[in-house]
Amino acid sequence: xxxxMQNPRHLVRRRGQEARLRCSPMKGHSHVYxxxxxxxxxxxxxxxxxxxxxxxxxxxxxxxxxxxxPKEGPSxxxxxxxVRGDSAAYFCASSSGSGQYFGPGTxxxxx
Amino acid sequence: AQSVxxxxxxxxxxxxxxxxxxxxxxxxxxxxxxxxxQYPNQGLQLLLKYTSAATLVKGINGFEAEFKxxxxxxxxxxxSAHMSDAAEYFCAVSGTTxxxxxxxxFGTGTRLQVTL
Numbered sequence: 001x002x003x004x005m006q007n008p009r010h011l012v013r014r015r016g017q018e019a020r021l022r023c024s025p026m027k028g029h030s031h032v033y034x035x036x037x038x039x040x041x042x043x044x045x046x047x048x049x050x051x052x053x054x055x056x057x058x059x060x061x062x063x064x065x066x067x068x069x070p071k072e073g074p075s076x077x078x079x080x081x082x083v084r085g086d087s088a089a090y091f092c093a094s095s096s097g098s099g100q101y102f103g104p105g106t107x108x109x110x111x
Numbered sequence: 112a113q114s115v116x117x118x119x120x121x122x123x124x125x126x127x128x129x130x131x132x133x134x135x136x137x138x139x140x141x142x143x144x145x146x147x148x149q150y151p152n153q154g155l156q157l158l159l160k161y162t163s164a165a166t167l168v169k170g171i172n173g174f175e176a177e178f179k180x181x182x183x184x185x186x187x188x189x190x191s192a193h194m195s196d197a198a199e200y201f202c203a204v205s206g207t208t209x210x211x212x213x214x215x216x217f218g219t220g221t222r223l224q225v226t227l
Contacts, residue, residue, distance in 0.1 A: 042201060042217040056214060091154055102155040
């Protein structure tokens, strides 16, 4: 049973470009969470989605960030007009309702 | 509201010595508690979780943790450290219901160093 998959693993964007991060949950999991880890810090919750629904986006920045989890396909975290401060590791986790299992993360570098 | 405090951002032990990583939590609702381990440039791996069953929880790689409600603690221990245990360890708390309560709130992490 494949674990949580994220791609790309590393992403470099220039300031002002868009970043798209993908997350495929474990088979049978319908809950997806996105977290951000800034250098030398713990993980901070961003958004929680179930299929086609955003359940909790209390950790998402108000502008430039959006997330979706369509009926078919992976969950997408989208960052528009990236800035240097967006450089971080972005992790998604999936759950069937008990315990969250994390992907390997996408490391975003904004130059 | 929930929060987690991990005492000691860096802990160093000798190989074969006891590992003790401290975690205290604050929660206005009955909590679920978790320990995760992160190796360099990798994702988080679930070590163990407390979900209101037994207060002493055994996890992978010989780790265990005890939930103590009176002390609001969930410290992680391992009797004998191995070099491969060197990593960053995160304690996390969530609510026990689904929905918005299920998001994880993490501590700032403890970096474990194991020396010969």
